Amino acid sequence: MISIQKKILILTTVVLFIMSVIWIGLTIYNHQTQQQYNKILQRYLSINEVTSASQHVITDLNNYMLMPSAKNLDSLNQSKEEIQTAKRGVYALRNVENNFTLTNYLNLIDSLIETSNRLLLFYSEKDTEASVKEFSEAMRISSYISEMSLTLIDTDLKSYDRFYRGIIEQSGEVMKLGIWLLLLITFLLLLVTYRMSLSITKPVFKLTQAANELSKGRFDLQINVGTNDEIAFLARTFDRMRININNLILEIKQKAQLERELQQNKLLLQESQFRSLQSQINPHFLFNTLNTLSKKAYLEGSEETSDLLVNVAGLLRYNLKRIDRSVTLVEEVEVLRKYMDIQKARFTDRLLFFMEVDESCLHVKIPALTLQPIIENAVIHAIEPQPDGGVIWIRIIDGNEQIRIEIEDNGVGMAEDTIKQILEEKFIQTEGHSTGIGFSNVVKRLRFFYDYVNVIDIVSKEGHGTKVIINIPRKSEKAC
Amino acid sequence: MRKTSILILSLIFIILCYLTFISAKKVFRSDWQLPQAIDHRQEQHRLVLITQDMETPFWDKVGKGARKQAKKDGISLEVWGIYGNNQEDFLKKIEIAIHSKVDGIIIQGLDTAEFKELTRIKASFYGIPIITVANDVPMKESLRRTYVGSDQYLAGKMIAQQLLTDVGSEGTAVLMYDSHQVYYQTERLRGIQTVLKDYPNVKIINAETTDTREQIMAATRDVLNRTPNVNAFIVVNANAAGAMAQEIRKRYQAEHYHLYTFDDGPESLTLLKQGRLDAMIEQSPEKMGEISVELIGEWLSGDTVPLNIDGYFTDIKIVKAEDAL
Structure with a gap:
């Protein structure tokens, strides 16, 4: 140096x-x-x-x-x-x-x-x-x-004539030499001084520029001073400081992101809890009444009504119990069947319901009440508005890497904006659901549960039905 | 932009470096050719050649010959002289040479009392040998060791012969000579007269001149006025030849007279080349210088003692105007 x-x-x-x-x-x-x-x-x-x-x-x-x-x-x-x-x-x-x-x-x-x-x-x-x-x-x-x-x-x-003349000539020449020497040295000195001052001021200028950039908030420009002196040392230190600041800012940003997500999750949880509390007003009374009604219906020979009431009671119990815990896919599919029985009783011939279940996949963990709101959505949008009714398919397929759950209807389909809104978790529910849980809530909970953005996808074409696909990664079998 | 400025700066730098280097080289070089210092006195004979007419062709040749010989013999020699016949200066030079204790003096003889006094008494007192060159002074009067130069008597005879050849055995000849009666001139006159006395029909007119140019011209005018039918001039004192020729030329455009002289005058050679002299006695000045130095060297080293008192004669010959052209 x-x-x-x-x-x-x-x-x-x-x-x-x-x-x-x-x-x-x-x-x-x-x-x-x-x-x-x-x-x-x-x-x-x-x-x-x-x-x-x-x-x-x-x-x-x-x-x-x-x-x-x-x-x-x-x-x-x-x-x-x-x-x-x-x-x-x-x-x-x-x-x-x-x-x-x-x-x-x-x-x-x-x-x-x-x-x-x-x-x-x-x-x-x-x-x-x-x-x-x-x-x-x-x-x-x-x-x-x-x-x-x-x-x-x-x-x-x-x-000595020539000698004397030589001396006189020489003394004149000494003067000339002095002038030339002075000029030469001045020239050299100016040149060297210029170069040296440049070698000092140039890094300082660069440093100033870098400081300016930093003060403007640009932390990604590298400070490079080509010399090998004190200024270069300063520049290196400055650069290190820049990198540190940059790292710190990134860290802070990440932390802020995390905190925001946590806040959101907390809100979701509170909402769910609130809703569940609301629903638990007097469950036993409700169950007992429903059971009494069922028995009464059975005694009066209306077996069908009796079964319907049992289904409703089961659905209600499931709803109240399972909102904030995970369940296996078996339980979820069971509830789905109960719900569909109830809906069949309602729509009779207008509703066609097909279910293909790969039994080997049913042990997978899944957040409670995720499939039911999607089916309900399909019923509301595909069956209810059409006088001729519609078809709903549910397929649980074993893929290699993941388990694929498809819920398809042949209803009016969804607008692309709506799909986008749902997937971005911004969709605001307009029509009431029986469980009070909206589509967006499901998306959020699925993503949160699997920590995986592409867990849900919606394929739709207006007038030709909607297909909701849920991909559950295999690895979550062990994790959960 | 950056490249150009670097180029310009480098150029300035190189130019400055170059100029500084050139300047520095000039400042710090020390190739001055200083005379080589000699620590101790070298044991060399020191001779002085003193003449009365520096930078005349004749005496330059004497000096040249002397220098040549001195170099050959390892003798250091200096040629001193005066300009325009200033006798006082000439004598002073001799005195300086004597007081400077040179080992030998080669000198153009001057037939005056002061000169003889200096050579006879002072030089002998200091034991300095003197050789006269070209112009002699009698040995008895000057105590010179020897004389190197032409046989002036013979020269006189030769010029007289030439005159007779050109003019014939009848005519008038003017002899111009120095009023001082200088020894070498009297010798020449003696030679001329020896020849001419056998020709009684040749009339001789003597004309004495002094040193200055005006006097020479006046004397010439005088002679011409008195005897307009002169056939020839013999200028015994060669120094006067120039002035004479000028005066004669003033009077007559055509070559009217025969003019003879000797080569030891400053203008002799020029006049001859211009064709204004008919003939001139040419001596051997270089030889004189050489021999005089050689002799004095021999005397100093004791090889030839004593030197021939009568003198060592060098060659003389007649040069005619047509030969010189």
Whole structure:
């Protein structure tokens, strides 16, 4: 992970390094140039020194000749010393170009010293004429030295001409180099800084965008920052937070769904209980009365009425007892028969009722009073409105995976809207049922019991009857 | 868009790099050709060739020959000189050379008292050998070691012969020479006179000139005024030839006179090529330079001691105008 701090540090270090390299380079260059200048100056200075020293010798000679004191002699000796020193300084200046002239020059200095020595000798011997002659010669030599100094400097200027021009050219070039270097570094620095600032701000921008999306409630967009720094770390954390929030919200939604379903089921239960309580006003009285009526009818020779009353009593008992518990299919089929007997007594020939039951399927558990409301529905809609009556088929078939219960009639059929409403459990009952349990209630209870949406299906065509199919999964045999 | 900007940026970068590199190369290169420094004095003989007429064809050749020989012998030699016959400067050069303690001086002889004083007393005092070249000064007066150059007496004779060939045994010839009575000129005159005295019908008119151009022209005018029927001029002092020729040309458009001179004047060769000279004595300046350096070298190394006092003569020959063309 290359942190932003590291990046900045690296950049600063590199810039510092470049600066130091340039600085060192320039310093070295300056130093060299300085040394060259010094060397050049030194050349001229040493030559000039000789000239002035030779003039000193002449001055001191003159002074001594005018006033031969020890002090003047001292200063004369001193200037001789001086010219010797200057001569040694000039030694180093020898090169190919001025070799000859320099030798001449040195010899001229020697000649000057010799002449002045001779002068002193003549002077001490009181040979005034000779000493004056020597003095004039010394003066001439001194002037030759001056001239030759100029010649030497001239030679130097000539032979170093290209060198000097080079130095001048170079100093101009240094300026140019400085400008180019400055431009180059500025350019590079701008480029690098731009890239670096981009590498910092781009993830921040992305992060901001992601935060915006989150604040708008979109939790499904992944946050992806391509870098490898602090911001990327932040982004990863942020992304994790997004995922967590997303999961939490999903969980909450699921819980809410569950709670709603629970509430619905509770309501259903309460409704059923209420209805059952309503019906239990005085069951024993009712049963006893029905039984008494049955016996009375039997005694009076009306056997048929007697049977009918027994059936009604059985149906009533079943209704009251079994509303909130599951029963086996056998019991349900038994009640169905009783109900159909009663309905036959009512409709006589108008009602044709066929029942095909696969006995092996009858042990299956089923919520109580599920088939009866469907049959009643069929009777109400298929038989009652038709003067010619109708047919009702009940088939209990053993499928492989599931047990299939079909209740078919040849009545007017159902509108498609109605089927949809029933299957979506929204159908509102308009006509009363004997048990007070509507079609929607049955659908709900079946689905709830088997926890399986496709447990019930309705196939209908207007004018050609209706077929209600209930598929009970086999596995519920064991589960219940 | 992005590609173009990257391309442009890279281009800028490359250009900047290139310019910086070029600049840096210029700044940090150090190929200046400094003269090679010499630490210690090399044990080489140092000679000076001093002339009175720098940058004349004749003396350039002397210098060239001397340099050649010096290089061959490993002697360091410098050619000093003055321009336009400034004697004071010339003497000063000699004095500087003496005080500079050179090992030998090769010099164009100057027949003056100061010159002789310098060579005889000062040079001897410092023990510096002197060889005269081209122009001699008598040995007794200058204490020169030897003389290298033409036999001026012979040269005079040759030019006189040429004159006789051109003019015939009858006519008037003007001899122009320096009023100083310089040794080499007197030698030439002696040569000329030796030849011409056998021809009494050849009349000789002597004309003395001095240094300046105006005086030479005046002297020429004077001679022409006095004797208009002159047949030939022999300019013994070759330096005067240019001025003379100019003056004569002023008077007569056509080539009217025979004009002879020597090649040691600055304008001699040019005049000859222009056809304004009839003939010229050509000496061997290069040879003079070579021999003088060689001799002094030999003397310094002690191979040839003493040198021939009479001098070493180099070749001379007559060059006629038609040959030069």
